[in-house]
Amino acid sequence: MKKDIIIPEVENVFLAAVQEWSDDFMEKVWYAYLINDSDFNLDGVMIVSKAFGTIDGEMKKTSVLRHAYVKVPAVSLVKIEMIEKSVLVLNNEFMLTFFIGDTLYDRKFIFKANSITPDYVEEVPILFVDGVIVR
DSSP: OGGGOOOOOOOSEEEEEEEEEETTTTEEEEEEEEEEOSSSOEEEEEEEEEEEEEETTEEEEOOOEEEEEEEEOSSEEEEEEEEOGGGTTSEEEEEEEEEETTEEEEEEEEEOTTOOSGGGOEEOTTTOSEEEEEO
């Protein structure tokens, strides 16, 4: 029975953390982006994000944030949220769920603790700026 269940793979859809200037904070801050580098529109997109981990030997976790988008067109991107600098030392998890046609896809993306730094940047497709990518 379990062998009959087909779980589709998420391809060419990923997340990136990009550092941008913020006039509100008067410094560079990190923003999470959903990148759709596929040939398909993503419909009914939901993203649930949270951060968790250990700071000074004490378990910490943030509140859960939810984002919904009716459609993310093929070869496009969506700015999801700002990643506050105090949670960069935690694991930042983004659970992505969407439809392509009648097929439901879901995937968990995790920026590991301390991985959102200029040390790990590469060029982000479509956005063409440096950022930290999780595939």
